[in-house]
Amino acid sequence: MVKTKQEDEKILEIVQQTLEDNKADDVVVMDLRDKTSLASFMVVASGTSQRHVASLADKIQQNLKNQGYFSSTEGEEKADWVLIDAFDVIIHIFKPEVREFYSIEKMWQSVGVKRAKGDSN
DSSP states (O other): OOOOHHHHHHHHHHHHHHHHHTTOEEEEEEEOTTTOSSOSEEEEEEOSSHHHHHHHHHHHHHHHHHTTOOOEEEOTTTOSEEEEEETTEEEEEEOHHHHHHHOHHHHHHTTTOOBOTTOOO
């Protein structure tokens, strides 16, 4: 399957809508295009508990699958931090204290990555 810019944006749209529909907190989208070949977008969000983090990850995977997109995850067992790799969109879902500890947004902003249009903050 050849990935296109429109597919990356469609995946991002599915992820953002799922997070919004399921009440994720502090959703941030970072535009990585022209900054790294790692991915086009990175999404960082918080869940209120381990159960909420796991549920958000599960719903994202299910919604992507329903639209024909493959994704893989890590961290679902403990659910303090779940990483979802969906083509050129990487999603991090954290419990708030874990997100604060790792400060992924600050790390990427230090190399000039800006929040993408449509972020929640």
